[in-house]
Amino acid sequence: MMARALIGGCLLAVVILRPDGAVAQSASYQDQNANTGNDLFRPPANLFQMMYDYKTAPGSGSAPGTTRDVTTETLNLRMDHSLDLAPMWILALRADLPLVAKNPITSDNPNGDYVGGVGDTDVQAVIIHNLDLRWTVGFGARLITPTGGDTLGSGKWQIMPAGGFRYALWEISPSSYFEPVIRYDVSFAGDPTKRNISNLQFAPTLNVGLPDRWFLTFYPSPDIRINYGDPITGQTGRLFLPFDVRVGRQFSNNIAVSFEFGVPIIKDYPVYNLKTQVRLNVTY
Template sequence: MKLSLIAATLLFAFVAANAFAEVSDLEKELANPFANLTTLPLQYNFYTNTAKSFETQTVLNIQPVFAAQMSESWTLVNRVIIPTVTSPLADGADSVSGVSDLIYQGFYVPNTTGPWTFGFGAMLALPTGADERISSGKFGAGPAIGIVHTSEYLSAGGLIYQNWSFAGDDDRKNVNLLTIQPLLSYRLGGGWSFSPLNNITYDATLEGEQWTVPVGVSFTKLLVRKAVPLNLVFGVFGRVVHPDGAPDVESKAQMNLVF
């Protein structure tokens, strides 16, 4: 009886240890934008202007990520962003809703192991917006680069990409937008992690303040299930720097399906 109890206890401990190892390994991969994973993040973003009676714009980003083996040495990591926007209108009308401009990012990543991962490539923006009020009307492109360092509890690094418009509607304003996607994720254990940062942008076409810098916190919970692992993210950020009249608070809720 005692031997059976000891054996059952050891078996449970072994299974639990493997489960925690599985969670930890998958957490590290999900925190690395260059990991060889196929995922489908569904990210709901809320941009609130407290100076305008808490007027809020919502953006649902459908963001499939998939990798393609190019050679023994290189992998192409593909990231697609399909935004669906609901935005208040300046003329006092209720709102405008629809699909906005599609963004593609492609990163060449070396097939190496170790704590450092880097990738380089390009981004492409397509004026697929259903309404000119939520579309730039411009084709855009530019370089993209990123680097990530992964340790036992911390992932740190980021992505940088530039969007310069090169074609499209001549009557629409040109696009010159730099996006910095910082990565700082600390793993707390049990599938939990947190990050204090969100996307930083620099819009060279604006007059006055051109930077948008959000600071806050987001929490992530990884649920490892038998079918499809699920990664949940919730965050709130105050824009400590932002253009005049722009929203000053942003929040997000994300569900990430891992295949």
């Protein structure tokens, strides 16, 4: 039979012989219009993303031992580029420039006023291997640099190795898939007075393609976390388990808009009290 494999936005013709001579259900799966730019293991050739993130989380209060909610607003500018290394192999590159405004109480900001500037920038590389039409695996790492300083960033250099797989769910719809990703964020240098970072992050992503180019994604971000590093403000245990969902629509072959909402279920390790994100993805 003749099947098509979608790799980084390009269609490769692959001939596969089956004993029964039946035709596999692959044509609908290969609908390029289903690629919204959110799929880690089906990257477009190029992506520009503009994301606005609003988040509240516990922070230090004005008096020792007290806490207060700290609001962080981020406008993140992201660029992705994918390279075909060999048949069925892709290298996906990513860079992020976060522009941050937040109101923590620190020695430099005792009144908790809003301060803004560039946050911690990062670069990422992921190797992707398409095993067949349904299965894809990938692994890589992200390097986070302490460009945000002590107020707008962590003050630490961080490395974040990651891995996962993708399983196409054609039975639901052409653009549906299950894509669990696990990564580990660990600091290795930087300001010695800042807390050491060491936490496991997990996203059991389930994307459901809906009619008229709508999509619904459960756990699109790796917000399930277990902290093994230094405790943060308000921490009583290691686990953070949120409810995290994203809904969006692809308005054309190249433009998709989505809204994400997250609230804690278990916040012994309080990553956030509330998270909302709006994304504009432009693929080309």
